Amino acid sequence: MSQAVVAKPSKPAVCLTKLFINNEWVQPVEGGTFEAYDPATGDVIAEVAAGTAADVDLAAKAARKALETGPWAKMDAADRGNLLFKLAELIQRDSRELAELESLNCGKTITDSIGDLQGVVNTLRYYAGWADKIEGRTVPVRGNFLSYTLRQPVGVVGQIIPWNFPLLMLSWKLGPALACGNTVIMKPAEQTPLTALRIAELAMEAGFPAGVFNVINGFGETAGAAMCTHPEIDKIAFTGHVDTAKIIQRATSETLKRTSYELGGKSPNVVFADANIDDAVAGAFHAIYFHGGQCCTAGSRLFVEEKIRDEFVSKLAAKAKQRRVGNPLDANTEQGPQVSQEQMDKILGYVELGKKQGAKLVTGGERVGDKGFFVNPTIFDGVKDDMAIAKDEIFGPVVSVLPFKSFDEVLDRANRTNYGLAAAIWTKDIDKAHLYAKGVKAGTVWVNCYHIVDATTPFGGFKMSGHGRENGEAALELYTETKTVTVKLG
Ligand code: NAI
Ligand code: MG
Numbered sequence: 001m002s003q004a005v006v007a008k009p010s011k012p013a014v015c016l017t018k019l020f021i022n023n024e025w026v027q028p029v030e031g032g033t034f035e036a037y038d039p040a041t042g043d044v045i046a047e048v049a050a051g052t053a054a055d056v057d058l059a060a061k062a063a064r065k066a067l068e069t070g071p072w073a074k075m076d077a078a079d080r081g082n083l084l085f086k087l088a089e090l091i092q093r094d095s096r097e098l099a100e101l102e103s104l105n106c107g108k109t110i111t112d113s114i115g116d117l118q119g120v121v122n123t124l125r126y127y128a129g130w131a132d133k134i135e136g137r138t139v140p141v142r143g144n145f146l147s148y149t150l151r152q153p154v155g156v157v158g159q160i161i162p163w164n165f166p167l168l169m170l171s172w173k174l175g176p177a178l179a180c181g182n183t184v185i186m187k188p189a190e191q192t193p194l195t196a197l198r199i200a201e202l203a204m205e206a207g208f209p210a211g212v213f214n215v216i217n218g219f220g221e222t223a224g225a226a227m228c229t230h231p232e233i234d235k236i237a238f239t240g241h242v243d244t245a246k247i248i249q250r251a252t253s254e255t256l257k258r259t260s261y262e263l264g265g266k267s268p269n270v271v272f273a274d275a276n277i278d279d280a281v282a283g284a285f286h287a288i289y290f291h292g293g294q295c296c297t298a299g300s301r302l303f304v305e306e307k308i309r310d311e312f313v314s315k316l317a318a319k320a321k322q323r324r325v326g327n328p329l330d331a332n333t334e335q336g337p338q339v340s341q342e343q344m345d346k347i348l349g350y351v352e353l354g355k356k357q358g359a360k361l362v363t364g365g366e367r368v369g370d371k372g373f374f375v376n377p378t379i380f381d382g383v384k385d386d387m388a389i390a391k392d393e394i395f396g397p398v399v400s401v402l403p404f405k406s407f408d409e410v411l412d413r414a415n416r417t418n419y420g421l422a423a424a425i426w427t428k429d430i431d432k433a434h435l436y437a438k439g440v441k442a443g444t445v446w447v448n449c450y451h452i453v454d455a456t457t458p459f460g461g462f463k464m465s466g467h468g469r470e471n472g473e474a475a476l477e478l479y480t481e482t483k484t485v486t487v488k489l490g
Contacts, residue, residue: 016047017193019055019217020200022062023210029054034219036193039107039337040327040372048193051218053226056185059214060232063156063183066211072183075209081131084178086206087199088124091117094202098167098195103328106166106192107336107373108291110329119455120171123471126455127175134180134476139484146487151480153181154258155234158227160220160248162240163189163339164294164395170196173237174213175455176475185214185233187224189240191339193217220244228252235259237478239296242418242464260468260478262296262460264393265421268414269299269450270404270436273308275426279448281315283426287450288399289323289377292335294343296465297422299399299450301390303410306403313381313401317363320377325368337373338396344373347396354380354389354398364397385413393419407432411439420462424450443469 016033018025032050037043051059066072072080091098099113108116136149157177161169166188177184188196196215203213216223228236228251235258238248245261252259269287271280287299304312328336338344344367351365364378375397383390383400390400404410414423414436423442427433437445441462446452453459458474460466468478 014044014047016049017197017217018049019051019059020197020213020215021055021059022214023204023208026055026058028052028218029058034190036105036191037340038104038372039339040329040374042341042372045104046194048217051187051216051223053222055216055218056223056226056230059185059216060156060230062211063185063214064232066209067153067156067183070211071209072181072212077132077134077181080178080181081128083206083208084124084128084131084175087203087208088121088128090202090206091124091199092121094198095121098198100329101198102167102192102195103336105194106163107328107339109333109336110331112291116165116168119168119453123168123171123175123455127179127475130176130473130476131179134480136482141486144489146489148485150483150485151180151476152483154479154481155182156185156232157182157235157237157479158185158187158230158233160187160224160227160236160238160240161189163191164291164296166192167195167199169239170199172459172470172475174199176470177237177479178212180476180479182235182479183212185216185227187216187218187227190217190219225251228257229254231255233257235479238262245466258478260470261466262468262470263419263421263464263466264395265296265298265419265461265465266301266391266393266417267297267299267419267422267424267442268301268303268417268440269424270303270410270414270426271305271308271312272425272427272429272432273305274428275448276428277308277312277315280426281312281319283424283448283450284399285316285319287424289320289335289397290451292338292375293347293397294339294395295451297444297451297453298395299422299424300394301402301414301417302399303402303404303414306405309381309401309403313362313379316399317379320363320379323377325374325376335377335397338375339373341373343395344375347375347394347398350389350392350394350396350398351378354383354387354400357387357389359383359387359389359400362401385416391417407435411436415439415441418464421460421465422446
């Protein structure tokens with residue numbers, strides 16, 4: 001049996017986890033626990049050790065020591081890359097088991113979890129390759145001096161991740177942080193605390209030295225908040241809600257920590273009448289319903305050119321009605337449950353609000369079954385830009401269809417949001433495509449495709465969708481400090 005998860009004697013069916021600090025499995029100082037659920041049934045699947053400020057303090061000290069004095073501090077960059085590569089190989093080896101655990105706790109379909117695991121492996125391999133390619137420059141400074149730059153780790157990094165892509169978000173943060181030589185304290189979301197613990201086991205098996213990677217499960221308001229104020233933590237990287245980012249921004253201001261944020265969105269997906277309609281229907285469907293809409297990039301504002309609107313909506317609705325919603329571990333299932341009762345209630349609340357504010361419910365809008373947290377694919381037509389369902393991030397399978405007539409009009413309306421994470425356009429007109437890509441305020445723009453995200457391409461938001469870019473070479477900026485060294489010559 002894994003050391004991360006041991007049977008609890010009083011409840012043999014339920015496991016009790018520990019925290020992972022300094023390559024050891026430890027009980028939380030205050031001894032608290034919380035429950036992890038299977039969102040497909042609502043059943044408790046594990047008792048999870050809840051870290052608090054005292055555990056964050058132990059992890060910060062271990063991470064500081066590893067950063068400054070341990071073998072990690074002296075390790076060749078190439079060897080850091082080799083360790084990351086080894087971790088990627090071990091994840092690949094165990095990817096089926098990891099995917100099943102991800103689906104069990106997060107509710108995403110097994111097909112999607114397998115896809116996520118491939119993304120995790122790709123990301124870690126990509127950053128393994130970067131480890132010995134993070135170079136400074138020589139600078140043609142004035143005077144008789146040699147100036148050059150060194151790129152050094154930021155230090156101890158706290159990484160606070162969400163529940164919608166637990167392992168993929170872990171890899172986006174862990175890969176570049178370790179490639180750059182930082183040490184990490186990872187705080188998974190309280191809804192999905194389990195798979196990060198298996199990664200900790202694999203990191204030990206790969207041979208990462210003690211203190212380089214630590215996992216503290218627990219609540220945002222306790223464990224997460226303690227990370228944001230701890231003086232030994234140099235940076236917080238966060239993915240989650242805008243309001244949480246504001247709290248973190250305030251909490252980290254006292255120690256002026258570096259921060260990077262990947263937040264939500266209300267992404268405009270624009271379909272012109274000259275597009276291949278069937279491709280656009282399939283693309284708009286995937287844009288909103290992938291992982292039950294629990295994606296920061298979900299195409300939740302669907303702008304459809306007025307003259308194709310009726311045809312488009314009826315084709316989209318026909319597909320929505322056929323979607324197989326059910327057990328995420330069944331390979332035939334297309335959509336699993338929402339992650340929690342809280343999320344399901346939030347989504348159904350927005351459905352009621354949409355109806356009350358006068359949008360037309362075309363299909364869906366209901367809970368499926370009376371066990372687990374399932375919501376069927378939902379379409380609202382005739383939505384106005386100022387309705388709550390068109391403005392707020394719902395984070396569920398709910399799309400707002402917004403008709404438009406002209407390019408200038410739709411670009412202007414697409415940009416009328418505080419968010420700016422992603423945007424898409426469906427058209428055969430190359431001028432429209434590039435003008436939209438240039439004019440839309442979003443960190444990612446898709447032309448005739450959606451949700452194409454890769455380890456190699458920068459990802460992040462304009463406006464309130466975040467600070468900084470993850471993935472690609474850009475993420476190295478988030479995890480290095482640049483130092484200028486100037487030497488007097490002669
Ligand atoms: P959240 O932002 O509260 O949680 C994300 C992470 O932040 C979790 O690990 C949580 O423990 C931590 N956290 C919460 N409060 C904190 C604090 N005061 N200090 C430090 N860490 C803290 O998001 P939540 O409540 O799970 O979901 C609410 C909504 O947020 C969703 O309905 C969705 O709209 C949005 N969201 C967006 C995500 C994205 O990918 N951009 C991911 C998850 C949620
Ligand atoms: Mg929250």
